[in-house]
Amino acid sequence: MSDRAFALLASFDGDHRAQALAGLARRSGIPRSSALRPARSLTGVSAVERLADGRYVVGLRLLETASPAPRGHGLRAVAMPYMEDLFHVTREHVLLAVRDQCEAVLVDRLSARDASPV
Numbered sequence: 022m023s024d025r026a027f028a029l030l031a032s033f034d035g036d037h038r039a040q041a042l043a044g045l046a047r048r049s050g051i052p053r054s055s056a057l058r059p060a061r062s063l064t065g066v067s068a069v070e071r072l073a074d075g076r077y078v079v080g081l082r083l084l085e086t087a088s089p090a091p092r093g094h095g096l097r098a099v100a101m102p103y104m105e106d107l108f109h110v111t112r113e114h115v116l117l118a119v120r121d122q123c124e125a126v127l128v129d130r131l132s133a134r135d136a137s138p139v
Contacts, residue, residue, distance in 0.1 A: 025051055026059040030068065030083070039076040097129050104131055114139050 032048035046056040063069040067082035118125035
């Protein structure tokens with residue numbers, strides 16, 4: 022079941038922040054009839070939350086669980102002074118990401134209200 026739960030979690034991204042069960046199933050490659058059980062399980066531990074309209078979003082508990090991940094934590098501490106300098110000079114978004122094979126995992130972000138959209 023953990024494989025299916027992680028597949029459901031991996032279906033969320035910047036373009037798919039809130040998804041109905043059908044979308045979760047389609048994007049994760051899990052049959053819809055098999056996606057409900059892990060979705061309920063993830064909801065039960067607050068890794069995902071279910072909105073009033075029935076769509077699912079990533080839950081705060083997942084962020085709390087992932088925040089001490091060692092791969093990005095030390096990097097964040099080293100990079101933050103440079104990120105802050107860059108932020109103050111440019112007044113634009115400053116992103117810190119870690120490469121994971123062919124993708125980048127966002128570790129931290131500094132943003133200004135009037136910065137250009139990302």
